[in-house]
Amino acid sequence: MVGQTNHATATATTAATLSKAAIGGVVAAVVTAIVAARRNHAVLHEKQNSSIYSNSTNQKQDGSAKLEYSAVVRSPLRVEKSPAKVAVDARFLRQLRYILKIAVPQWRSKTVAIVALHTSFLILRTYLSVVVARIDGMIVRDLISSNSKAFIRSMGYWFLIAIPATYTNSMIKYLQSKLAMSLRSRMTTHIHQVYLEKNTYYKTQNLDNRLEGVDQLPTIENRLITTDVNRWCEALASLYSNLGKPILDLVIFNYQLSRSIGPKGTFALGINYVVTATLLRALTPAFGKMAAVEAKLEGDFRQVHSRVITNAEEIAFYHGGEIERGALDRAYLALVKHLNSVYNIRIAYNMFEDMIIKYGWSAIGLLISSIPVFFPEYAGSETKRREAVIDAQEKRDAAHRKVVNILAEGSSLAEDKPGIIVDKKTGSRTQGFITNKKFLISLADAGGRIMYSYKELSELAGYTYRVYTLLRVLDDLHDDLYIKMGEHETQYTLEKIDGTITYGFNGVEFNDIPVITPSGDGILVRDLSFNIGPGDHLMITGPNGSGKTSVARILAGLWPHFEGKLSRPNESLSEIMYIPQRPYLPIGSLRQQIIYPHTLADMTASGRTDVDLYAVLDTVHLAYIPDREGGLDSIKEWKDVFSGGEKQRMQLARLFYHAPRFVVLDEATSAVSSDVEALLYNSAKDAQMTVITISHRPTLFKYHRFLLRLGEGVAGDGWVFERINGSGADHQKLIQTVDNEIRKLEVQLAGTEAMRRRLTEINGELQLSTPASRLIVTNGGDELRHAKRTLI
């Protein structure tokens, strides 16, 4: 049966091997090139000899498989269970760089354009602030010197400047939001692509547990993707605004100030900044960690709420409202307790911050501003220039007045009247003081914002850690780079997968494949081998937990097979389909329930119409549903609308719509009545489907040609594959399967009895027969005895 296959194979271990080979730089590149060349050679010429985990395989239209090598040369990220303090350090910068490469992949992008525009407006605002400070000084000067004309002119400037100033402020806020949105869109698109490709969403929960290191919740990646990415983008965009502008302000205002207060004053200001920043840094609480804890607790609270919504009916049947309320209250209280402690810490910190920046800096600023007034020799160039102009004017005016006095009074001894000169100097000093004060207020404001930005920066470090871990783990899983789950050594590990897979096979063949849980420590079935072709309907049976669904997982490529050779049809819905135990009903219309995972466009392209859908519904005895639910376009929460049997039949409608050549039905008709079940099996066979059924139910025997019994042998990891024909002999085989299970349970029961006896002996010896230990053993024994009676 292997004959007509197009083989597509490669070593699954290659990525891991390569990652180890990458020691760095040129050596890694050379090694990679050599290994890749050899590997390609192996694929082309030794098709049977290599393998790759199916997810890395890309199907061609003609049914053959083509391999794509992602030449992954990095090592998978190791996530610490309890990470060291999340801080603004070199690690944070590395993580930030990694995320930014994804968020802003190239210079010619919308995000960069927004940043450029945003920066221009930030510079413009600083420039406008300088102009406003100067106009402020001019207005006060004109008031003091009672110059009404100049005053009106200055007021005109004031109103004129208001137009660009208000526009600039609005644009800065607008562009900050646009920047956050642009970053988020890019990140979310990237994450969706990686997460939904190559079953990464399945691997995060089933093949890897690194994201649990970030958080303990099973749906952690949902929270990271929907909430934390957004917070990271907003924190970064606001940080750019809140840090970029004040830094620019600091530079420009200090320069302006230095022209007025001189180099000594500027030096004193610099000392002031360094001392206060050091003090604030030392006393700033760990806001980053607090933000991370807050995000986690918020998520926990949301999670408990969504559990109630998802399981409303089950909880209502159990009258579990009270206990769920307890869980909700506990989650909320944990959040409130944390928020309260954050608020308390913030009060003290904000007081301290205000004290230093608003009042401390202002006092120092005023002292420094007084330098040109009390110590003109230390004043800056601008002040000296203004004073020199006034002095020159004074000299000219004095000479002029002298000549006028001589002419008017005929006396060369006429007295000079310097009153107006004094006014000019006062006006000039007032102007200088008011402008400086304005600069100093802006500087205090800029300093405050920079200090506040430090808080934001450490919060950003918290989000960066979470988002970086998400991105790295998703990238790793997308490229099949795993970190071993669990602490202890196991024979099998995801870091070394030697199984091979062949696509395009006209049937299903397992060749010495051990069925092993992804953690590598649970061997469910030893070296499974069987082979079926078209029309060889197969039933897989065995006790609970014997690995029936796991066989389907390996067949579907969800779990890797660590050893052996798998041959299977191509990865296409018209070739093979899996109908899982728990019916899945996607978001969308009634039509979408039937055609999933096709879209309406796919359906139209495949030449099918609603008439075909009605026929499919008729086959599964759901013809009444469109009328009952308002037509095929009706949109509802379908899992709450359909009964258990209807959900299963809707999945089967999907099967008949896609009509694959092979189908795996995993307990997919357990809630369907046996008469309808018979019709369904017959319809499937009429449609030329080869059925692989996973079930315990003997009534299904008659629809199959082969039987695979799992859970055989004392260890329960044996199997038997045999031909059946629905005769009495087959019924015997089923009884044998049940017998095997009973025998296994009896062995376990015997062990329990022996353990009970031993415990009683120990209790007797130690005279420690506490009621609790007796109760546990007695109850355990009773439960097992009851289980045995039920089975027999």
Ligand SMILES: Nc1ncnc2c1ncn2[C@@H]1O[C@H](COP(=O)(O)OP(=O)(O)OP(=O)(O)O)[C@@H](O)[C@H]1O
């Ligand atoms: N992702 C996983 N990682 C580790 N073990 C797993 C995983 N998924 C399932 N298992 C374990 O593998 C064993 C076999 O599971 P499987 O679902 O194949 O059993 P089954 O024979 O189909 O059982 P049932 O009849 O109850 O459906 C179970 O003990 C289960 O707990």
